[in-house]
Amino acid sequence: MRIITRSFERKCRQGVKSVGCTVGSLLFAMQLVGCVTQTDPAELLLLTPESAQNRAMQIRLFETENQVELLSASAAVLQDLGFQIEESVLEVGFLRATKERSAREYGQDIGRFFMFILSLGKYYMPVDLHQKIAATLVVRPIKESQTRREVRIMFYRVVWKGEGHSDNQTIPPGEQKMEMIRDPVLYQQFFAKLSKAVFLEGFTI
Amino acid sequence: MSIVSTLRIPATTIKGISLALGLNLTLLLHGCPMPYEWRHEGQWNSQDQIWLSEQSQVKLRAAQSRVFDTTDRRRTLEGIVATLQDLGFIIEVVDEDLGLISGKKFVPLEGRNFGTDHSYHLYNDQRLLIFTKAYRSWGPFLHRSDLVRLTVSVRQRNETQLVVRASAQFYLRAIEDPVPYQQFFRALEQALFLEAQRVP
């Protein structure tokens, strides 16, 4: 979608003023709000203020020496939530689990319907169709304390769109969007369930 | 009919309304999801899929878990691997220490009318991020609903029992129907020569 947005922008800038252009701008107005800024690669490996915040959200400490139990309980909690285990590397305490679900949203269906009418049947907007929700989990001993382990989990999802068409041209499916899940409530819920499963209170860093 | 007669709406208006309705319906059908899209369940916010409500968690757990009167994890795991192989699953994860086994299998449900889709085989589903910046196709997408995934975990219940839990994903959903699990556990019972009990 954003690639198309770009080309629309370009076309508009080039002065190709047409109905299509106006409609196009309208269509992607929502996307344009979050205008794409180029990131300097040199800054990509720098810690940002959000890093510390995310860290605190994603990590809980548990008073246990039993890494296997923590991992096994985490896997059980993830299984409870419908996740499928994709990879497990016990030596570094790493687990990866995913679930694939439908991503169809009514709002988008309605939006597409109105766009279809407004564009007089010329534009059939691709909508979100499929998503892969993933969690990576790492259990790590804490250096200065032999009896504690930290559990860090990160949730994120990748969403793919289906196909559409615009002016008899098919828009191929498969456009992808990724999203890190930064909703603290979700992380709290996960750790609450994990605490219950290991009969231990998890505490924040 | 009675409403029309009591309200005394002129016939032309009714004709107009029905025409508008008909037009709307056609447009609706056009602007609506294709059959393949229809088969994806809709929701207001797709982020809701990340979590699962407590009720469905409890329901799922009951359907998916069985207790075995054994403490031999190794043998149980071997039995599970054998059962998965019998069922035609490709095993991807076996972790003996964590008691985890996970596999996948493809049940062709979609896209048969187009013949073989070669791009599908180029798609590496083990990668978390699939970067298709310019190239797009139905490749993985028309087939993702074909993917069946199954994760089986073995955990100690008490000194004499193990809990085996099997959870499966089919057509972009978690299988909630207890029957497929019953069949799985029957096959596992035969592989282990043990009777399984429901979790009380």
Next chain:
Amino acid sequence: MTDPRRWGVVVIAGVLALHGCTTPQPKPDLLAPTEAQMKIRSMQTREFDVKDRSEAMRAVIAALQDLGFIIERANEPLGLVTAERFAEPNYFDVLGITVTVRQETPDRMMIRANAIYNNLPIEDPKVYQNFFATLQRSLFITKE
């Protein structure tokens, strides 16, 4: 075919076609390290006073997670970690990183990072400095 212009078109088309036919030949040094690569390698590599390899790997994973990476693979026997992320807030560009951990001497660990930005290796030394600074913290600075 008497029209000379037609012949011109044919000749031009032929020349163009021939041009398109030559495949680029691999240079003899395709698989040989160049000087520039050697320079990058020294930027990408750092040694740390750590005895335990799995501890070093866990620190690498933690550092990458702090930087917002998604861990894709972690292979303990090979000492290999691969991770990926989008160049947020921009979701077009992709940043991948492969980190290898090797036991140099019994109490020193050699850690090498290869960062790739949209399939091209990053050659900016600052990027690697930043990464190793984060790793340093993850390895040695005690939390809380």
